[in-house]
Amino acid sequence: GVAACLAATGCTVDGYVTEQPAEVVYTRPVAPGDGYVWIDGDWVWGGGGYHWHNGYWARPRAGRAWTAGHWERGARGYHWNRGHW
Secondary structure (H helix, E strand, C coil), X not given: CHHHHHHCCCCEECCEXXXXXXXXXXXXXXXXXXXXXXXXXXXXXXXXXXXXXXXXXXXXXXXXXXXXXXXXXXXXXXXXXXXEC
């Protein structure tokens, strides 16, 4: 059941994991030009687990600021809240 699954290390239930994955370290590429902003990498849920997508450079959106994603711990385990504008 769900309780047994949550007790197992690394087990996943509906977008929750018992332990958040290790921080991903990689080299940020050089900006493609002036005025670009860095969009942090993001964990994406799919296929029963989280998969890392590297960050990228993007043009800023008028009147908006990028908010980086973050892990949140709750009663069911850890859940990734994706970054957004």
